[in-house]
Structure formats: structure tokens, C-alpha cells
Amino acid sequence: MFREKIKVLDCTIRDGGLMNKHDFDLRFVRQVYKALSDAGIDYMEIGYKNSKRLFSPKEYGKWKFCDDCEIRKVTEGIESRTKISVMVDVDRVDVEDILPKEESPVDMIRVATYVKDVDKAIYLVNHFADKGYETTVNIMAISRALDNELTECLEQLEKESKAGIIYIVDSFGSLYQETTEFLVKKAKEILKSKEVGMHAHNNQQLAFGNTIEAIIHNANYVDGSIFGLGRAAGNCPTELILGFLKNPKYDIRPILDVISKEFIPLQKKIEWGYFIPYAITGILDEHPRTAIALRESDKKENYREYYESLIGEVED
């Protein structure tokens, strides 16, 4: 697949940070930045801009807050054309923390929202766009959205927001190709002035397949993470995206290097990837939080009991 407009955003540090309270050390983050830069990746998402009034810097690492001075320590001295992205969650950011683009090392701000919070997301994203940033709105848990509400959400984003890109986020790793096709086509149809992006989770080993599906249906922004690092089952592996895209600007080799040197050792400290409890939450379209808790308990391989506990929760 070669389509020049396709851009790859690597969210290794941001989504991976959900597994270690955003506490990657500077050396590791610089290694990732260097690898992504050498590989020609378009964007690196480094963390969240969360309010220090809401979250304590004593409890969380630097990449929960992404102070500009910390980002500069990552980028300084490394030759790069890779842009820096940060994520903000609705209701968790102090907008006054965000300086005008000219004064910041950040290039892109992505606003993560549920369908129900789209008005707040539009307020935020327009604020950031006015400050000069590239902007996206990422619609989380889209597998749970009712179709009429999603339609309204997309129509509002098209009419009222200054975001350049709207992402479909398969938070629970529950989408199949047909659903991905349906959602991307729907988004493309409504969002006539914007690009569509895809952020997939790998609970059912479909993150890469769904990312390809989104590309086939003209999504031009795709998220990956190195060796799939990310919350629970993780994300679409960046190295596989590079193998698929034929754009000669990308080079897979620096990614292979950093996996060898940094991610294989990291696997001994943090657990992510294909584990049955994450597959189960994907199949059942559930948030992985109970699966993460299970993996941290002494019942971590009790799959049947866990499955039955989920399907037994009758909602009426």
C-alpha cells in the first residue's frame, strides 16, 4: 500500500505509559524518539497533558504531565523530522498550561473524548487550534456508541470543530473488519473537510488488520506503537505498519534495533500483548480494567472463572 498522505503516529510512550504510570526514564524515551526519528515516523506521542491539580506528580511519572521543559530534554541533540504530539483528556487538563505553539516543543494536541463529551472536546480542540497546534479529536470507546449519537457527534465535529483529524478509537479491541469498515466509511462520509484516523487495540490480534482495513477505506492517520507496547493487549505494532506501507521515507531498521535493545528487556518488567483475559474483554466489548486486575492477582490464569464472571453480569 503506497499512499503518500498516510501518516504514522507512534504512541508507544503515551499508551505504554498507561502500564507504568507514565514513568519511563529519560534515557528510554530518548532512545524511542531517536528510533522513530531515524525510521521517518511522522509523529511521536509522548504522553498526556494532565492537570497537576488533579493528579499528583508524586504518584505519576513525567509523561502524565509532559511539561515542555521535559519534552525538550528528550528532543535536544537528536536530528529529527518527527513531530511531537501530546494527548489531553476532557475534564483533566488546565487549558492555561498550554502555551502558544510558537513557545512550545509540541506540534500536535489530541483530545480524547467519549461521544457524550463531544461538546467539551470541541471547546478544547478549538482552543488548541487557535493557539496554533495541529489538532485531532479521538473518539474513544466507539464500539459502544449508538449510531444516531455517533452521527450527531461526527456532524458536530465537522461543523463546529477546528480539528484537522478525527480518530476512531477501538478502546476495547472489540472491532472486527466489518465494523471498522462501517465506522471509517461513516466518518469519511460526514467529515468532508477532515482526515480520519485509526487507533486500534490488539485484544483479539486485530489491531493491525483493523488498521489496514481503515487504510483501505481511506483513513490517512494511523497509530502504532513499538512492539505493540500499550495498555493491556497493546496497540498495532509500528514495525508491522512500516512493513505494510511502501512509502520509501520509512525505514524499519531503527525500530528493529530499539526493539532488540530496549523492548525485549522491558518485557521482563511490564506485561503487555496477547493474554487470554484481554482477548475475553475484546470479545465481550468490555474495558480491560478487570482483566488487568486479574493479571495482577494470583488467579491470573483462571480464564474460565473470569469469563463466567463477565458473562454472568446480567444487565437489564
Next chain:
Amino acid sequence: MFREKIKVLDCTIRDGGLMNKHDFDLRFVRQVYKALSDAGIDYMEIGYKNSKRLFSPKEYGKWKFCDDCEIRKVTEGIESRTKISVMVDVDRVDVEDILPKEESPVDMIRVATYVKDVDKAIYLVNHFADKGYETTVNIMAISRALDNELTECLEQLEKESKAGIIYIVDSFGSLYQETTEFLVKKAKEILKSKEVGMHAHNNQQLAFGNTIEAIIHNANYVDGSIFGLGRAAGNCPTELILGFLKNPKYDIRPILDVISKEFIPLQKKIEWGYFIPYAITGILDEHPRTAIALRESDKKENYREYYESLIGEVED
């Protein structure tokens, strides 16, 4: 997805046997058979019918030969509607070893062939069909087939073979959805009197995605293996297929149980799944044998060097 005609064949013991010289012990194989039976899986493929003149029973385990008496030791005393399948490779079987269906515990014989050996495969499969077995021809390494030769192969299979099902086999895990769609549509168009099947490898984490793609385009036979066990990157996980198919005859829970009890411990002895060297051979459409050798060497994490050794092999 609910389509009653879809049948699931689990090839855990057969394809997984490629990782341990087909030497699973009887207890393990019975546990797998029981789990598949309780889960309602349609077929269990237990191994190869290879000639003992070509391969020594001293060097290989039982499931390289699948003597009928050994199969009976697996099935005896376990209530089941799961049929037994064995695979034969062109040029590696003694046809006189295969008794008439009525005298054998085997229900299905699958003939694995390259496009170039299709005449031999047709001879074999017709022989087995005449002996009363359900039969398939599995076209290996289909990603390497020239289109005109594949057309001729499929036309011959339609006209000359008695096989009920023709499988597309993504031996190198190199197919993407577009290629899978192309191949399944092509096969369906030519094979008017037969069913089409899909056997995927998981080098690029696309085994499940490509299996779904094949189902979308009307393949009705799909291969899986428990927890993805199979050569190198392994296969499409049976548990994910069951999560996807809505046929109430299937029950995922016995599969979850046997993963907990048998496959988690097995992971400490045999390595399979997503490893970068297997991803590389998938991306490059190569047989995984050099990647398997790398993983057994002291350079097992030297991904860049391995990648460069493969792309450096200029063919002209």
C-alpha cells in the same frame, strides 16, 4: 458472523507438532481432543500420515505417522462429535498405509501440496476419496504462486479432483486482507462445486484478520489452533474464532480451560507466537526456517542483522 455452513478445524497437534517433531504425549493430546470435543469443534487434525520408509520413528514422535491404533488411544472413552483429520504431504505418504474409511478412526484426509505438484495431489486425494474419506487439497505457499499457474491449478482441482474442499494456505504469513480477498474470490469463482478453506499463519498478527476476511468472502472451512500453537508464529487462535462465530453449537470455555492447564505450561518449553524474526519473514514473504534457526542461536535478538541478511540476498 453466523453462517451455519462454517466449519472449524483445529490443527493444534498437527501444526504444533512441527515445533517438537510431533512428539506430544498421549495425555496432552487427549486433553486437547477432550477440549475440542466439549467446545463443539468440527474437526481435530492430529498429525501427518508420513511414510516410515522416509522418516524414522526413532527420530520423530507418533503424530508424524498417526497410526490408527495411536489415534484410537486418543479418542477412546471421550464422548465427541469432533471428526479426526490427518494431513499427508505429496511424495511423503505410502498410500497402502491408508485403510478404507470403515476400518479407520480417521474421517478426513488433507493433502498438502504446492501448485507445481497439483497432479500428484489430485492422484492422492482421489485415491483417499475413493477409500471413503472426506478430503481436501491444501495449496501451500500460495503467496508465491504465479496467477496463471494458480488459475490452472484451481481449474484442474475443480475438474479432476474429488476433494470436497480446497484450502488457501498462507504458509509464510505474508498475506494482507486485500490479497486474501483476491485469492478467496478467485478460488470461489473457479471452484464451483467445492468449498473453500483458509489456513493462516500469524507472522504479522494477521492470521485471525485474514481468516475473517476469508469468511466474509464465503470461505466456509477455517483452521485454528489453541492459543495459536503452530510452527514459528503459529496459527489463527481457535479461541478467537469461537469468539467471532455466533453459532451456538460452539462453547469457548473448554478451550479456555485447556489453555490455562496445558498451554501456559507448554509456553515454557516451546516458543511460538509473535517474535520479530517471524514478522520479518512474513513481511518479506519468506519461509520461516531461517528465523526458526535464528531463534535457536545466540543471535536470537539481532533483528537488524537478520533483516539485512535477508534483504541482501539479491536474486536476479
